[in-house]
Amino acid sequence: MTAAATAPTPTTTAARSVDYPAAERAAIDASTRGPVLFFFSNAMLWLALATVLGLIASIQLHSPTFLADIPWLTYGRIWPAYTNVLSFGWASLSGMGVALWLLARLCRVEVKLPGVLITGGVFWQVGLTYGIISILAGKSTGLEWLEIPTGSAALMLVGYGLVALWAIMLFGFRSQSPAYISVWYLIAALLWFPWTFATAHAAHLLPGVSGVVQSLAAAWAAQNFQNVWLTAIALATAYYLIPKVINRPIHSYNLASIGFWTFILFSGLTGATRLSGGPIPAWVVTLSISASILLLIHIVTVSVNLILTMRGNYHMVYHSPTIRFTFFGAVAFMLASVIGLFSSLRSVDKVLHFTQFQNAQMHLVTYAFYSMVIFGAIYYILPRLVGCEWLSSSMISLHFWGAAYGGGMMIAILLFSGISTGLSLADPEASFIQVMEVSNVYQIGRTIAWSMVALGHLIFGLHFLLMLLRIGQPGGEPTLFAPIGVEEKH
Amino acid sequence: MNRTTSLLTGIIGSFALSVYALVIVPQQQLGGLQPQFTDDEGKIVDISPIENDGIVKAGRAVYASEGCIYCHSQQVRDEQNGLDIERGWGVRRTVARDYIFDNPPFLGSSRLGPDLSNVGSAKWRNEPENEDADHKPAKRNAKWHLLHLYNPRVIVSDSNMPSYRYLFTKRKISGQRSIEALDVPVEDGYEIVPKPEAKNLVGYLLTLDKSHPLKEVKSTAPAVAAK
Numbered sequence: 001m002t003a004a005a006t007a008p009t010p011t012t013t014a015a016r017s018v019d020y021p022a023a024e025r026a027a028i029d030a031s032t033r034g035p036v037l038f039f040f041s042n043a044m045l046w047l048a049l050a051t052v053l054g055l056i057a058s059i060q061l062h063s064p065t066f067l068a069d070i071p072w073l074t075y076g077r078i079w080p081a082y083t084n085v086l087s088f089g090w091a092s093l094s095g096m097g098v099a100l101w102l103l104a105r106l107c108r109v110e111v112k113l114p115g116v117l118i119t120g121g122v123f124w125q126v127g128l129t130y131g132i133i134s135i136l137a138g139k140s141t142g143l144e145w146l147e148i149p150t151g152s153a154a155l156m157l158v159g160y161g162l163v164a165l166w167a168i169m170l171f172g173f174r175s176q177s178p179a180y181i182s183v184w185y186l187i188a189a190l191l192w193f194p195w196t197f198a199t200a201h202a203a204h205l206l207p208g209v210s211g212v213v214q215s216l217a218a219a220w221a222a223q224n225f226q227n228v229w230l231t232a233i234a235l236a237t238a239y240y241l242i243p244k245v246i247n248r249p250i251h252s253y254n255l256a257s258i259g260f261w262t263f264i265l266f267s268g269l270t271g272a273t274r275l276s277g278g279p280i281p282a283w284v285v286t287l288s289i290s291a292s293i294l295l296l297i298h299i300v301t302v303s304v305n306l307i308l309t310m311r312g313n314y315h316m317v318y319h320s321p322t323i324r325f326t327f328f329g330a331v332a333f334m335l336a337s338v339i340g341l342f343s344s345l346r347s348v349d350k351v352l353h354f355t356q357f358q359n360a361q362m363h364l365v366t367y368a369f370y371s372m373v374i375f376g377a378i379y380y381i382l383p384r385l386v387g388c389e390w391l392s393s394s395m396i397s398l399h400f401w402g403a404a405y406g407g408g409m410m411i412a413i414l415l416f417s418g419i420s421t422g423l424s425l426a427d428p429e430a431s432f433i434q435v436m437e438v439s440n441v442y443q444i445g446r447t448i449a450w451s452m453v454a455l456g457h458l459i460f461g462l463h464f465l466l467m468l469l470r471i472g473q474p475g476g477e478p479t480l481f482a483p484i485g486v487e488e489k490h
Numbered sequence: 491m492n493r494t495t496s497l498l499t500g501i502i503g504s505f506a507l508s509v510y511a512l513v514i515v516p517q518q519q520l521g522g523l524q525p526q527f528t529d530d531e532g533k534i535v536d537i538s539p540i541e542n543d544g545i546v547k548a549g550r551a552v553y554a555s556e557g558c559i560y561c562h563s564q565q566v567r568d569e570q571n572g573l574d575i576e577r578g579w580g581v582r583r584t585v586a587r588d589y590i591f592d593n594p595p596f597l598g599s600s601r602l603g604p605d606l607s608n609v610g611s612a613k614w615r616n617e618p619e620n621e622d623a624d625h626k627p628a629k630r631n632a633k634w635h636l637l638h639l640y641n642p643r644v645i646v647s648d649s650n651m652p653s654y655r656y657l658f659t660k661r662k663i664s665g666q667r668s669i670e671a672l673d674v675p676v677e678d679g680y681e682i683v684p685k686p687e688a689k690n691l692v693g694y695l696l697t698l699d700k701s702h703p704l705k706e707v708k709s710t711a712p713a714v715a716a717k
Binding site for chain 1: 507513583595604616
């Protein structure tokens, strides 16, 4: 009761808000066990599927005859299936799990009637499964970034509604006040997503919506999915995990607050950059470019805050799996944001638009930033749900190796191939066909890199399964790469 | 309570601003777009664009179903935004009016293959203008497109486009060889013919031409006569 009894000043709130008796915390963790394990384990299955689909798509780009005679596995269906499984299967479900667990802890409330959350998760996945089957069967909407048919999307939204309602109720019934910065981000994420998803589907469905406005709405929704829903969940997680593991409050609460408000104001306005140079009014693109530039305030505040919080504790990257994954994600966030800003500028965009650069950016946000932070969160949360610690630090290390080096290499290849293709095509004398032949070489590297990622995921999946079977180290002390204190002796 | 109210107001307000600026206002601006009617002394002589019916509609369904959009865009940018026009993919940039009947529009965001906005136009090219004559492919007619769909590497040796052999059938020749049969090696007594999907898709590709003059955009080439 220490935190509740004293009236905390704003700067100490951050540290104290998560500091309440261990027994109460254990009871709250226990109340989240069912739904959070459900979301995590289902997310893992979708991650496995995404890994396989991504590998097929990558191979097809350099070996176009690979599985080409099976209509369900042609590149034009595999690719949208991959991006949708990655986004709505792996990323969204793992995000819901992390958001629930964080909200229960930060709002200091137990989860009641967990069956509602599981029902929501089932609805979401039934809709998604039907949507993915439709895409593979050639029955998508045909609208890029919004491929899942409206019927499936409606089922997903119903399920999402149940999950979000229950999550927001935790906030409503909180016994911890004022709210921690992570809670702000989570509430924003939960409230934004369904409306963007529903609006984009409505724009596709409603008569009288002019052709390109459908594309604009889909681009807007896809950008918001990445820059609001995924980014907010991952930042909330990083703002919780980093201070928690290194045992020190966030450097500046005011900075975090400025960051949040610039984020919520500007990130939702950046979507039209996806159609830069296209047949939409120029002012919409200009607005989105301006918002991307103003978002720099958010990038700087978050980066400065996380870096200053970590200051003096960088050795934790060597010890703690949670910090290694989460901090990798935080660095990827800074990189993704800065690259996103520069590539939104018209002079840069006209060279890089339509190249693999855009694909690289998608993976920077969805994989190198978001997924890495979520991996870190799963390494932190799972032991608290199953009652034992991760079995092997070498397995965690291998997972990191595959995800960080494999994923990093893939993104580097895509960035480089995008820049090189874009610059080659800036010469009107260059033959398009010949430039594309050169870019095939990069695709081979991408398959190698993605195989490393797949290996990492395989090991992570096994390790996760062992945890579900309660095969691990005895609970209490977290599994570390190296015991803390060893580094200092060198 | 105060902070909660401002938090929720901020979240809802920022969402409202976002949807208003990026969806509602563009829809108000573009939602009422009509085809351009050209009249000659009170008689309408030309309408552009026209509705997607018949083979265009059927072909668009195949285009969507096979996911052509993930490698081929259908938007030509102006000279300030890239070299689409110099590359021979169009004579003018495409504008919102070009897409008013497209549900959904196939704008595309990736070009692993060339832009197809005007692939049905005789002027469309994907090779530099000064390329040696022997590198120039034949005229891109229905026969060319069908063969290219069946096996792109027969025409472009290093193409990374998938083959769409499943849009064709191999069948026993009964009587005369079909005039639709492809010129590809096949065992004796058999022929490869396109399924309706392949014919619809090619029919659609051949109609793709977003170069019709529109009053809101200047064309770099002399105006093409209405079809």
